[in-house]
Amino acid sequence: MNRKQIIPFTCETFVLSLLFVSAFNFVLRGQSEDLRQISELFALCGEGISFAALGELLLLSFLIAAVRYLLFSEKRFKNMLTQTRITLMLMSVFFLAGICSAVFHWFPFRMWQAWLGFFLSFSVGTAVSFAVMTIKTDMESKQYQDKLDMFRQGNHEDEDSVKGA
């Protein structure tokens, strides 16, 4: 990823976040008064997204794009595995979204059930995907290592037979 890609990726993330918030607004429009109490993102009672919320989402999108640039730049983390980058990326998104939620009142901080749901869904999702990724790549790595050992063994046998001859 190069520096020029930060702006397109910011736009991409911004559009995605708008789609999500709009979808929530649409689905939950019947409970708009309750939503207004809970989150600043739904301040217009399901009628749209406020300019303030747009700016906040844009800021979050930019921060996520910057982290992605940092983590996926080959110059900075040349030898980092993609799965490690993805894990760090997910953790960064979680962290940044948490900070934005606290600062911009997107999340009902005093409602422990909401926190629990947020943590559970995020950690279970991350843990499952990470476990699948790790199992898959570990199996592949083992296969490679076995074949490499066999290759080396074969080579040594060849060398020994040449020496013996």
Added chain:
Amino acid sequence: MKIHIIQDENVTEPEVTVVCREISEDIRRLLDAAGHKENRLTGTMDGQVFLLRHEDVIYIDTADKRMFIYTREQVYETPLRLYELEEQLPQADFFRANKSCIVGIRHIRSIKADIDGRLLLTMDSGDKLWVSRQYAADFRKKIGM
């Protein structure tokens, strides 16, 4: 370039002596050609030319458009291009890992597969090298996968 050939029945091993003001690229290529049949590459270090056995070469990598041969103890420079080195090295023991690197399979200590199809190699020297997706298929074929 003057070439003198002295035939002597008492000589057991052919010997080449190069007398020159400086080691030009032509001379290096000549040495490489001589070393090729002997399973050797030539590498320069501190102005001196060394003959390197193929089995001692851990990997060859490009940095700042210059080519370097990595052995366990030293790093040597070579004027040859990557494709020329690839032709000189035994295909069964070496493979192209990415656009800038040739790796000696015998010197790979461990392999870690990545989810995007690339492979991270840890060499005997401890150096880490990536095999790009493009060249991973060739590597798999060579190790019989």
